[in-house]
Amino acid sequence: MGREFLELFQDWADSYDNSVTGNDAEYAKVFQYYDHILEAVAERSNGTVVEFGMGTGNLTLKLLDKGLKVIAIEPSKEMRAIGEEKLQGRTKIIDGDFIQFEVDENIDTIVSTYAFHHLTDEEKLEAFSIYGRLLKIDGKIVFADTMYETKEAYLEAIKKAESDGFHNLAEDLKREYYTTIPVLTDIAQKTGFEVSFNRCNDFVWIMEAIKK
Structure with missing residues (x-):
């Protein structure tokens, strides 16, 4: 359920906002157009919103500024603490x-945003099944995350990170549960979406799934 990665966020919480603004060269392309990606997710959202993996609250702020009601969910206490300070009780x-x-x-x-890859493909299917029961007809899921068109493209991304000397990025790609668009399409269709x-960039796609 992604909680096996909580230790990473204990170490990353204080520098996360610095990373997403492009100041970490190793992850610059992962977070390229970061603000635009958050805006695009917010623009696709409506009504009462549940945000998973709210992190330090960057997307949360955009959703709130759009006038939406947001329920923010985050397993990392370090990230929640930063988010609480940023959101000021909103x-x-x-x-x-x-x-x-x-x-x-x-x-x-x-x-x-930038979180669904913490679930295995089996857990992603379980999550979609839950959301299918939670959402009404025409309710939607809007996730921005690193994903790949094929398994071969995923393996090529690891190889490129290694050849560029981005060894932390390569290890992240190997360790976490990055998946493919065909797998996500199958999961969505199986659960009624x-x-x-x-x-959005070389790594990130926005997936929009509408309950049918």
Whole structure:
């Protein structure tokens, strides 16, 4: 359920915002157009929104500034602490993850950025099954994350990171559960969603899945 990576975020929480603004050369292309990606996710959102993996609250702020009601969910206490300071009580922040969470409101949109790869493909299917029961018809999931068109493209990305000397990035790509668009398409369709994908940079795509 992604909690096996919490130790990474203990170390990364304080420097996360510095990384996403392009100051870490190794991850610059991963976070290229970061602000635009968050804006695109926010623009696709409506109504009452559940945000998984809110991190330091960057997307949360954009959703709130758009006038949306947001329930922010984050398993890392270090990230939550930074998010709470940034958001200044503007929304509820809950300890939870993509699969284990408690929400007792009607939800229109489920969002996340740079986090769904912390779930295995089996867990991704479990999560979509939960969201399919939670959302009404035409409710949507909007996730921006690193994903690949094919398994070969994923392996090529690892090889390129290694050849560029980006060994931390290469290890991240190997360790975490990055998947492919065909796998995500199959998961969405199996759980009653119509799905589309839009590429944002060399790593990140926006997946929009609408409940049918």
